[in-house]
Amino acid sequence: MAVDPLRVLVLGLNYAPEPTGISLYTSGLADGLAARGHQVHVFTGLPHYPQWQVAPGHDSGSDTGPETNPRVCHLPHHVPSPPSMAGRIKMELTFGRGLAQADWGDPDAIVAVTPALLSTAAAIAKCRSSRRRPPIGVWVQDLYGLGVAETGAAGGPASSVISRVEKTVLRSADQVAVIHDRFKSHVVESLGVRSERVSVIRNWTHLRPLDRSARVRARRSFGWADDEVVALHAGNMGAKQALENVIAAAATAESHTKPVRFVLMGDGNQRAKLEQAGAGISTLEMIAPLPDARYREALLAADVLLVNEKATVGDMAVPSKITSYFTSGNPVVAATRADSITAAEIQTSGGGLVVAPESPVDLLDAVEKLGRDKDLAAQLGQAGMDFCTRTLSQTTALDHFEEWIQRLAKTASGRRTDTRGVLHA
Structure with missing residues (x-):
């Protein structure tokens, strides 16, 4: 079915060249829509994640120019290092200020x-104050209220305030897209957004399935022995990952002379602390973030x-790493609550095992089991x-996004009947 080309404005804090997380999907959406003939303009933040430091050469922002599609404008904003609740609020507010001051042109949608919630609120307020009132949809990658509650990032009163802001923002949008059915249930049942305005569009894998024949050479390049798991x-x-559990599993493997090597690859606000906790453990290796080819x-x-989550984490997010993991042909072990979204993904896919969170012995046992049972590992x-x-x-x-954005473009923004509890100019 032919789709009319649209002028699409994408607003998001995270974008390429950030190597992980939400950036992969925002960049993928913008590139994908542009490749399909839509005119895409992106306003995004400074590349800073997961290291929480602005990438070299990006301190003052940048603009790829009007001749590019997508046209990508990186706006300057505060970056907290290390991140804190107050620092993140300041980051979102300064990015939101940049969005409010930017020239958006005349988008169809x-x-x-x-995330980022507060800058999204600023964007909605700008839409509502403009004469044309362009339709705006919110794409929910993480649930803020659940996130601060499940990670303990804020106390009860602060968590309630954040949930109220999130409810107001999502009720103010013309359409909402979420990445999981459980997200939709929360948005509809707990945040009061009408079900017909909420669409589920799954995140995708941005990697092609890997060539298993290259595995031996790849393993040699990292210096990993054939007789170790x-x-x-x-x-x-970060805090959500609670990777102290993996370090404790590595220490247990070392003390029992198990042929297991645990590897933590990446960056984040907890890396220095984890390096200190894991110093001297022979069965633990830490690797800095790698270029895409080496990552694969x-x-x-x-x-x-491995997916490892804090015991309190349940419904706040769908780990983006799972979509990459599944392209490898290797099994996944998820240390997470049995009722979490992550556990549901592993069980629905059949791609791995779920063990109790914050239980190093259970994690080590599952890794050893898959190391011994090659047939089960291959099956998963x-x-x-x-x-x-x-x-x-x-x-x-x-x-699905093209269909959703086409519907969004036809929305009579600002003339909805369910306006109680929404943002107004």
Whole structure:
């Protein structure tokens, strides 16, 4: 079916060249829509994640220019280092101020990505104050209220305030897209957004399935022995990941002379603390973030891929690393609550095992089990790859986004009937 080309404005704090997290999807959406003939303009922040320092050469912002598609404008804003709740609020507010002051042109539809919540609120307020009132949709990658509650980042009163802001922002949007059915349930049932205005569009894998024949060479390049089981955690090292559990599992493996190597690859606000905690443990290796090709080789070379979450984390986010993990053909072990979104993803895909969070012994046992049982490991790894093909296709996601943005562009913004509790100019 032919789709009319649109002028699409994308607003999001995280974008390429950030190597992980939400950046991959915001960049992928902008590039994908541009490749399909839409005119895409992006306002984004300074590349700073996951290291929480502005990438060299980006301190003052940049603009790729009107002749590019997508046109990408990096706006300057505060970057907290190390991050704190107050620092993140200041970052979102300064980025929101930049969005409010920017020249958006005349878009047919606007897609605002949250996180960041406060800058999304500023964008909605700007829409409502403009004469034309362009329709704006919010794409929800993480749930703020649940996030601060589940990670303990803010106390009860602060968590309630954040949930009220989140509710107001999402009720103010013309359309909402979420990345999981459980997100939709929360947005509708707890935040009061009307079900017909909420669409589920799954995140996709941005990597092609890996060539398993290259595994031996990749493993040699990292110096990992054939007779050890390598369990790799890739991506952000933050509070939500609670990677002390992996360090404790590595220490247990060392004390019992287990042929297991735990590898933490990436960066984040907890990395220095983790390096200190893991110093001297022979069964632990820490690797800095790698370029994309080497990152893929690391996923391929490992025996087991890890997701590790704090015991209180349940519904706040869908770890983006899972979509990459499933392309490797290796099994996943997720140390997470049995009722969490992450556990549901592993069980639905059939791509791995779920063990109790913050239990180093259970984590080590699961890694050893997959190291011994090659048939089970291969079965789980293949199931993850099949799930990628079946459910996590970028083409399918972009098809759904085109449909969603077409509906959004036809929305009579500012003339909705359900205006109680929404932002007004």
